[in-house]
Amino acid sequence: MQHTHSQDTLVGLFVAASITGLFFLAMQVSNLSSFGSEDTYKVTARFSNSGGLKVKSPVSVAGVRIGRVSAISFDKETFESVVEMSIESRYDTIPEDTSATIYTAGLLGEQYINLQPGGSDEHLENGGQIEITQSAIVLEEVIGKYLFNKTEEKK
Amino acid sequence: MIDFLTQLGKTTRAAFNKLGRATFFLLHTLFGISDVIIRPRLLINQIYSVGVLTFLIITISGLFVGMVLGLQGYNILSDFGSEEALGVMVAASLVRELGPVVSGLLFAGRAGSALTAEIGLMKATEQLSGMEMMAIDPIKRIMTPRFLAGFISMPLLAALFSSVGILGGHLVGVGLLGVDDGSYWSQMQANLDFQDDIINGVIKSIVFGFVATWIAIFEGYDAIPTSEGVSRATTRTVVNSAFSILGLDFILTALMFGDQ
Known part of the structure; x- marks a missing residue:
């Protein structure tokens, strides 16, 4: 398998971008940040x-x-x-x-x-x-x- | 009449037979997970071809779907003088429905069909039998990494689709049409719940990823090993995935949001 190194980077970027997306959804879109483990x-x-x-x-x-x-x-x-x-x-x-x-x-x-x-x-x-x-x-x-x-x- | 009944019986039996084989195939695939843990390289290569190569179509479609939602939503909401609710409308429809469903359909069309064609061709060129001759289990070696890659990539892609869509809605709604920036986000935050909306959307996308990848690799494995057989299998993958995703979406929506 050639180009494995750049492939790894791309997979890493993909996963990072998607997790950022999920984070964005959790923090910015829903009220998770203002509604944590509040007493x-x-x-x-x-x-x-x-x-x-x-x-x-x-x-x-x-x-x-x-x-x-x-x-x-x-x-x-x-x-x-x-x-x-x-x-x-x-x-x-x-x-x-x-x-x-x-x-x-x-x-x-x-x-x-x-x-x-x-x-x-x-x-x-x-x-x-x-x-x-x-x-x-x-x-x-x-x-x-x-x-x-x-x-x-x-x- | 008798002919018709015989035919009907045959078709029904064939359908159940296929479902049975698909289930055993799935179990066999899942048993291969331990092999993939030993060789993570196999999985990374597949995440590249299943996930990374689908990335572009997902982000671009997400952006345009979000922009269209912003535009249409604005036109309707401005009739009622409640343009501020645009953010909720865009985000709720993306996170709950469009994100998982549209990215599932795109995933089936882009990644699922490629998987079926690849595996079908491997079968047609007797690569799978060749592996068996070398005492390598082709299901564990070929199918499991592909299945896991689809299963992992799909929720990530759906989350990306929703996020990019919400930004696209923001671009049109706030940037072009002049909805207030603060109310776009604050209404969204006030009305969307992490547990009820986001987690349920993620669950949906996990289910769709599971089903779409399962169908894709099984159709490839089950294809008649000719060029026509492979092309038919690819078509069946897209059609069956679309049906399953839309059907399951209804069931999941009824379970998740039905009692509200």
Whole structure:
């Protein structure tokens, strides 16, 4: 086999280029770099309606994402939706009387949880629960109410 | 009518027979891995002819596929005023589907057909029987390095295809059409997941590489040792690989992304 030496170099270049590609995909394209082995703590909140919220939906305070929804389950006793959130450990100063609201990003965007910090000196800890919650706004309900009011006014 | 049934039975039996032989052939090939570990040179030569020579067609196709996605995606997304989502659209379609599938098809066309023709000609010129006469197992010596080379090269090529495609989409979307650079990348990062998207794409390309190389070397080994037989085997390689890749892609997509 002739030219073996240059062949080796080319094979090496090929493998290096491809691995760079994979690295590029992992770091630049997906959120691997910002989402490594980050420490999180879990907080739950109960909503009477969690709307279109999904696992991995963002949890944000003042527009900054501080965590993600890690699980959504249904409580068969109280008929509420129990949403578990993983919040990054470095944000450990969230007051205990914080309220959680489900908002929609834009008119058709995905739903996320917005936390409105309260004034308490006690902080939320792992396994804590957010007591004050406001459910997702279901567009159909709002339109329905509006139409209902309109017809009432006419009478 | 009876003739038809006989024919049908014959064809079905022949198909199962071939599948059986292909499976034994695959096992035999896999048993040769220990021989390749002793002689890594064989593998490197094959990675050169299977992987490196396919490199160019993969990068150029990837670039153009990405550019077309950028252009088409921009036209549609700008109707909804959400050009910022261009990055997600280009990256998701490349990483999840187009990267593995198109590079699999190109791989079958470029490397698979070359493998079949090479092995078929070796058979036609009785090189394989010659090796057997010298007590060298041609499957372990010829097929295993080629199989491993395809199996290793394909995921690498698919990753390259996706990366170059995303850069191509960036070139058209951000460079020519004026999508914001920051939102191109940040939307992509926010919506693509390493585990769900990238790893699944890599798994797909590994499966396609396995199947396409298996088909290519088996068709070559199974070819009728005439010039016509080799040409038919080469055609069958491309056709069967394309069918298998597209069929498997549906199954894998249903398994990976079906429950979301």
